[in-house]
Amino acid sequence: MKNNIKDVLIYNVGAVIVGLFISACMLFFLKVNPAEVFAEAFKKIVSDGYTTGEILVKATPLIFTALAFSFTYKANLFNIGAQGQFYAGSIVAVTLSLLLGGVVPTVPLIIILLIAVFIAGGAVGALIGLAKAKCNANEFLVSMMSTYVVAAIMDYLLRTVLRETKGEYLQTDPISKSAYLVNIIPGTRVHLGFIIAVVAAIGVWVLLYKTPLGFRIRAVGCNSNAAELSGIRSSKIYVIAFLISGGLAGIAGLTEVNGVQHMLLQNFNESIGSFGIGIAILANGNPIGVIFAALLFGFMNVMGTTMGRLPGLNIPSSIIDYIEGIVMICVIIAYFLRRYVNTRKDKKLLMKESEK
Numbered sequence: 001m002k003n004n005i006k007d008v009l010i011y012n013v014g015a016v017i018v019g020l021f022i023s024a025c026m027l028f029f030l031k032v033n034p035a036e037v038f039a040e041a042f043k044k045i046v047s048d049g050y051t052t053g054e055i056l057v058k059a060t061p062l063i064f065t066a067l068a069f070s071f072t073y074k075a076n077l078f079n080i081g082a083q084g085q086f087y088a089g090s091i092v093a094v095t096l097s098l099l100l101g102g103v104v105p106t107v108p109l110i111i112i113l114l115i116a117v118f119i120a121g122g123a124v125g126a127l128i129g130l131a132k133a134k135c136n137a138n139e140f141l142v143s144m145m146s147t148y149v150v151a152a153i154m155d156y157l158l159r160t161v162l163r164e165t166k167g168e169y170l171q172t173d174p175i176s177k178s179a180y181l182v183n184i185i186p187g188t189r190v191h192l193g194f195i196i197a198v199v200a201a202i203g204v205w206v207l208l209y210k211t212p213l214g215f216r217i218r219a220v221g222c223n224s225n226a227a228e229l230s231g232i233r234s235s236k237i238y239v240i241a242f243l244i245s246g247g248l249a250g251i252a253g254l255t256e257v258n259g260v261q262h263m264l265l266q267n268f269n270e271s272i273g274s275f276g277i278g279i280a281i282l283a284n285g286n287p288i289g290v291i292f293a294a295l296l297f298g299f300m301n302v303m304g305t306t307m308g309r310l311p312g313l314n315i316p317s318s319i320i321d322y323i324e325g326i327v328m329i330c331v332i333i334a335y336f337l338r339r340y341v342n343t344r345k346d347k348k349l350l351m352k353e354s355e356k
Contacts, residue, residue: 019331058189058262066277066283067200073280079242079245080273080277085250087154098173102312121248128240172263173263220232278332280293307319
């Protein structure tokens with residue numbers, strides 16, 4: 001177990017370092033010194049409380065989408081549709097906020113919203129799990145395609161019933177302040193959603209490793225046939241795992257709509273689901289590790305934004321996606337490389353034992 005954790009740390013930390021090194025080298029094409037740029041950007045981040053707080057703001061929804069992928073991964077399932085479940089949660093969050101904001105007090109309203117967005121995202125996830133359980137459908141493809149369906153529904157709603165009053169833009173009216181997720185650090189945009197995300201990560205860890213349901217999920221993930229022989233219904237676990245996974249991604253929608261945007265915009269945060277996958281892989285599917293991996297991606301996002309605002313330099317804003325994308329690719333490559341090396345080791349051990 002210790003060797004496995006050590007291998008994960010070596011490969012993943014190495015992948016992040018390689019990704020950042022490649023990103024730094026590419027800055028030479030912009031005729032800037034990457035060491036100086038990184039140092040200046042880092043100095044600005046740590047010296048400004050508002051900018052430091054942005055790391056937590058960016059990390060909050062990523063924790064949820066990474067947890068969504070991690071949860072199904074423990075059952076050997078792949079939820080590639082967290083983006084769609086995120087949109088489902090966003091739609092429900094903004095709709096209820098517009099209807100109940102200013103009518104229902106803040107605390108009960110937030111509780112209602114949490115339950116509603118979990119159900120919305122969970123419903124999308126449960127349908128994917130049901131397709132897997134009843135029709136043995138490929139959950140990878142079904143979950144991926146579900147994103148386009150939910151995105152199309154959101155686009156339709158923004159063009160019709162949810163469109164802002166003037167009808168000039170594809171967005172909703174701003175929600176009432178009574179529906180905001182309150183700020184928890186003065187002078188920043190850090191909101192209650194970050195606390196909810198951390199609690200959710202801890203809760204998912206407890207569920208997976210300290211409860212009978214978590215044991216069943218992990219048992220199905222290890223060997224579904226053996227789990228069936230022991231009395232665990234894999235089909236039921238597929239639905240439950242995707243339901244909880246989708247619910248977690250749905251809450252990410254609440255944190256963005258009610259914590260940051262305070263309205264729903266067309267195609268906002270289009271990459272939040274895909275980055276969640278990279279974060280989950282970086283954390284090796286560990287819910288607690290997801291918190292720190294998301295903070296790392298949040299830091300890189302803020303670092304890219306800060307670099308683009310440095311005076312006297314012509315660094316494009318797309319550098320944010322570039323850095324995160326390169327690091328994520330390196331992390332995914334490291335994951336497959338680690339699996340390849342471990343598989344070869346296992347084969348050699350089996351060959352030695354068979355020779356004896």
